[in-house]
Amino acid sequence: MSIEGVDFALRRRAEERDRISNDLLDLDSHPGYQLLDGARLTGETRRRWDETQARAVTLWWLFDAYRKVLDRAQQLRAGKPDLAALTGLLSGPSVELKPENVPVEKRSLLRAAGEWITLDTVVARMDAAYRDIAATVAAADDAWSALLPRLDEADRARRSAQDLLRDLEGTDPDLDRISAGIDRIRAAVTADPLGSAALGAELDGLLADLTARRGLLEQAARIRVEYGDRARRLGDRIAQVAEAEIEARSIRDTVLVKIASPALPTLPDQAAALLDRLGVLATARDRWLELVNRLTELESAVDEALALARTATESMAGLIGRRNELRGRLEAYHAKVARLGYAEDAALRELYGEARTLLWTAPCDLRQATVAISAYQRAISRIGGAE
Structure with missing residues (x-):
């Protein structure tokens, strides 16, 4: 060189x-x-x-x-x-x-x-x-880098949930389980990052559980503030259920008198049980997490009971309405016959009389009345006067 x-x-x-x-x-x-x-x-x-x-x-x-x-x-x-x-x-x-x-x-x-x-x-x-x-x-x-930021996110969510739980002055075994899982994963990731790839899916599950649990705690915190008003509204709604059930029984009694062999829905009778459930809730007022599901379930049950009672009433009242509708049709046909000049027709008068008797007799057989009106209508049609 x-x-x-x-x-x-x-x-x-x-x-x-x-x-x-x-x-x-x-x-x-x-x-x-x-x-x-x-x-x-x-x-x-x-x-x-x-x-x-x-x-x-x-x-x-x-x-x-x-x-x-x-x-x-x-x-x-x-x-x-x-x-x-x-x-x-x-x-x-x-x-x-x-x-x-x-x-x-x-x-x-x-x-x-x-x-x-x-x-x-x-x-x-x-x-x-x-x-x-x-x-x-x-x-x-x-x-x-893949797992520690998500663990930090989990820690923030956990602290938020624990703050809510402290305010509620309660305990939550599910939150304790989730917290222990987060700590275990953090320890594993810190000590063995190269062997922790499979922990990502488990962490996803814990984060989903934590999100759901924090949501439940937030609901419990709202219920603690709103409980008095919601309980009063529930009491008012249960009173509406009771009134609707009374109305349903009343319309049933009317239908049984005025309609022959009616197909009636099951008569609702839930107001008393709902009122008892509302009373039981008051005994758990300091267990706010427990009240979340029980209160919301009772609110749903009250809404369903009110809807059921009103539906039953409408269904049974519909039978009376059907009778009244048939009466109106019969009188309309009868008036048409008179305008056409067939008021004295014997056959038509007989058919009209049969239908009218069925519709103005208690209890009314709606099926037979419907058949009778149909026969009256066909007779009018044969003479060219039906609409």
């Missing part, structure tokens, strides 16, 4: 040394590296980190050996240059790996001596070790 070649090689190696030094320092100060170095690791992460630390020791030893050879070369160049020695240092096998410095995976039971390698080989081995270390740090950092 010429003196110019030596100077060029020294400059290139010095720049390479400085770049490698900066890269090693950056790696050593990387937040992920620092977290791994300071954490009490377990599982897959502990295994990988032990391997990574061994590579880091080798990496720093190789860098130190590289730097020492370069320092010797720079010292030789500063005096009377020995080109053969400089060439050997810069391009020949100038770095000795003693048996104790050779990585375990490269040792041989048959090889007691170390080995001499070039600076290029040192750089290549440093690069391989660096890449392995960086890959482990990046994998752990990715795992933490």
Whole structure:
């Protein structure tokens, strides 16, 4: 190697040394590296980190050996240059790996001596070790980045739920279960990020449970504030149910007198039971979580009972309405017959009389009355007077 070649090689190696030094320092100060170095690791992460630390020791030893050879070369160049020695240092096998410095995976039971390698080989081995270390740090950092923010989100939601629970002065075993699960996952992720990928689905489930539980606690907090008004409104609605059921019984009695063999719906009778349930709620007023479902269920039951009573009333009243509608049709047909000049027609008078008797006799047989009106209508149609 010429003196110019030596100077060029020294400059290139010095720049390479400085770049490698900066890269090693950056790696050593990387937040992920620092977290791994300071954490009490377990599982897959502990295994990988032990391997990574061994590579880091080798990496720093190789860098130190590289730097020492370069320092010797720079010292030789500063005096009377020995080109053969400089060439050997810069391009020949100038770095000795003693048996104790050779990585375990490269040792041989048959090889007691170390080995001499070039600076290029040192750089290549440093690069391989660096890449392995960086890959482990990046994998752990990715795992933490994927799960720790979601765990922080879970912690915020949990604190909010616990604040609500404290205000309610109650206990919630479900919230305790969710909280314990979050703590367990955080501990696992912190100690073994590389073995925690499967915990993401479990964390999703806990977050969904926590969202639902916080919603229930928010409902309980609202109910605590609104309970008096809602209970009074419930009492008023139950009174409406009672009135509607009384009306349904009254219309049933009317229908039984006025309509023959009516098909009646089941008579609703829920007001008393609903009032009892409202009374029981008052005994649980300090158990707000319990009241959430019981109060909302009772409100739904009251609405359903009121709708049922009103529907039954409308259904039974419809039978009276059907009778009245048939009466109106019969009289309309009768008036039409008179306008057409067939009021004295014996056949028509007989059909009219039969239908009228059925419709004005209690109880009224709606089926027979409908048949009779149809016969009257057909008779009118035959003489060309029906609409």
